[in-house]
Amino acid sequence: MTDAELARAIAVEAGELLQQIRRExxxxxxxxxxxxxxxxxxxILDRLHAARPDDFILSEESIDDRARCAAQRVWIVDPLDGTREYADGSDEWAVHIGLAVDGKPVLGAVAVPARNQVFATDDPPPMHPPCPAGLRVVVSRSRAPDIARCVGDRLGAILIPMGSAGAxxxxxxxxxxxxYLHDGGQYEWDNCAPAAVALAAGFHASRIDGRPLVYNCENPLLPDLLICRREVAGLVLDAIAQG
Incomplete structure (x- = not known):
């Protein structure tokens, strides 16, 4: 099984488990x-340890082994992205299985089990045409970042409230x-797999100042993120830079 196939299989299996737990x-x-x-x-840890025993794992739900910082390959996972949405009965939660190699998000899978969907780098979905009604910016349902509201106003965009980062x-x-524009606190597990999938599908993914996303850092805090269509990335980055 390739790394990409492994990521997909584990994301799907974890999603099925989470759906089963929800029915208890x-x-x-x-x-x-x-x-x-x-x-x-x-x-997730059991499957990764069995299939890739020499790789390190950084998970939101496990103690961080800083020895990973010297490793070339690190799996970065969020077993349940959107715990609040999951517990509240929403379908806006996800499972993230990402792999960073030399700090780059090279592959991953994001399962959205309540929607019966899985997005993975080995079979990314085709790019859809732009929306004729204008830009649509997805923001947190509970608290939209001020920067997203400002950029939305500058670009005349529609704001769409939604749940977890993966969703x-x-x-x-x-x-x-x-x-998708976020500022105000995320960690590597929040966006490694989503960024890998977005890049594989031909989208732009970066920090909000345009710098590349770097993973397996000693401090896993990765506070801001921009994922968007490539043709609008320059417009969005310029709008962000205006402050």
């Missing part, structure tokens, strides 16, 4: 989210939005 009677709210995080993390990024890849 008596589990709601924080307890449901906690069990989903814990059990999906265990499954928002895949909305762009799927063609339901054109821009």
């Amino acid at each position: 009677p008596g589990l709601t709210g924080a307890a449901l989210g906690a069990k989903g995080d814990r059990d999906a993390n265990t499954l 928002k990024a895949m909305a762009v890849v799927e063609g339901r939005a054109d821009v």
